[in-house]
Amino acid sequence: MPVTLENRIRQMQVFNLEHDAYCASSECACSDITATVVEQNPRTGERAPRHVTKKAPASMTLLALERREGLRESIVSVPEVRAAIERGLVRVVEQTPPLAARRPVRTGKEE
Numbered sequence: 001m002p003v004t005l006e007n008r009i010r011q012m013q014v015f016n017l018e019h020d021a022y023c024a025s026s027e028c029a030c031s032d033i034t035a036t037v038v039e040q041n042p043r044t045g046e047r048a049p050r051h052v053t054k055k056a057p058a059s060m061t062l063l064a065l066e067r068r069e070g071l072r073e074s075i076v077s078v079p080e081v082r083a084a085i086e087r088g089l090v091r092v093v094e095q096t097p098p099l100a101a102r103r104p105v106r107t108g109k110e111e
């Protein structure tokens with residue numbers, strides 16, 4: 001179910017959507033960035049450029065008091081977002097699912 005987040009302060013907030021938390025349950029939202037590093041061969045002293053691909057996490061910007069709908073559910077498990085929610089900087093807007101779609105609440109392990 002998509003999540004709606006609301007920025008509760010009159011300041012823009014930017015969150016890094018850490019791959020481990022944000023991409024875990026869905027497709028990867030990170031972007032590839034190519035960096036060029038120069039490597040020196042320890043034996044010959046020769047220098048050669050090498051391209052390395054790194055993953056850059058996606059980011060989300062919430063403008064002052066902005067309400068953003070349709071976010072992935074995993075957004076609330078991103079550490080930076082969770083911290084902002086705990087500090088009251090961001091609010092998760094309640095979305096009441098239709099009754100039929102509600103799953104029964106499970107308590108602990110069923111063995």
Ligand SMILES: [Zn+2]
Nearest residue numbers: 019023028030
């Ligand atoms: Zn990712």
